[in-house]
Amino acid sequence: MSPTPATAAVRVRRAELSDLDDLVALEEATFDSDRMSRTQYRRHLDSDTARVLVASANRRRFLGTAVVLFRKGSSVARLYSIASKPEARGKGVGSALIEAAEAAARQHRCRTLRLEVRTENHNAVRLYERLGYHRIGHHEHYYQDGSHAWRYEKALA
Numbered sequence: 248m249s250p251t252p253a254t255a256a257v258r259v260r261r262a263e264l265s266d267l268d269d270l271v272a273l274e275e276a277t278f279d280s281d282r283m284s285r286t287q288y289r290r291h292l293d294s295d296t297a298r299v300l301v302a303s304a305n306r307r308r309f310l311g312t313a314v315v316l317f318r319k320g321s322s323v324a325r326l327y328s329i330a331s332k333p334e335a336r337g338k339g340v341g342s343a344l345i346e347a348a349e350a351a352a353r354q355h356r357c358r359t360l361r362l363e364v365r366t367e368n369h370n371a372v373r374l375y376e377r378l379g380y381h382r383i384g385h386h387e388h389y390y391q392d393g394s395h396a397w398r399y400e401k402a403l404a
């Protein structure tokens with residue numbers, strides 16, 4: 248059997264406290280700036296205005312995460328963070344997380360999902376565009392390290 252699962256084996260569920268170590272380790276391995284701390288993750292786990300999702304294989308093996316934020320009274324949800332483990336990339340984990348993020352946004356009665364992405368993050372940009380996201384803006388020096396961002400959004404059916 249392949250060590251990394253195909254799309255069909257990827258499950259996305261709500262994150263639990265027991266996922267904190269994996270969440271923080273992936274955050275630190277993935278992002279050099281604008282990182283979420285353990286405290287922030289913990290707060291999001293308990294929050295009504297956040298949904299932390301975990302992709303896993305066979306329920307246990309942690310493959311990636313996405314964080315969706317909501318605002319009271321707003322029909323726009325925000326895909327705040329998404330990452331899959333380096334060895335699991337290119338196998339549908341990111342796509343499964345985005346679909347689950349969209350489902351979570353719909354559950355919160357949101358009509359739009361928005362996100363920001365580094366302009367040079369070509370893998371992510373291609374993935375978002377393939378999944379139906381449209382570029383709606385550009386933000387100079389959006390990130391702590393001075394990188395620029397595209398803003399994308401998708402209307403949720």
Ligand SMILES: CC(C)(COP(=O)(O)OP(=O)(O)OC[C@H]1O[C@@H](n2cnc3c(N)ncnc32)[C@H](O)[C@@H]1OP(=O)(O)O)[C@@H](O)C(=O)NCCC(=O)NCCS
Nearest residue numbers: 329330331336337338339340341342364370371373374377
């Ligand atoms: C962006 C990211 C979440 C995508 O996750 P993923 O699990 O690779 O997602 P998928 O497998 O569903 O799709 C990845 C796309 O890149 C392609 N790809 C192929 N090999 C790849 C690899 N080794 N690494 C990344 N992407 C690869 C896939 O074929 C797919 O292309 P397509 O959209 O044209 O089909 C992941 O690359 C990641 O964690 N990157 C670092 C963190 C990051 O940049 N997050 C986004 C911040 S806005």
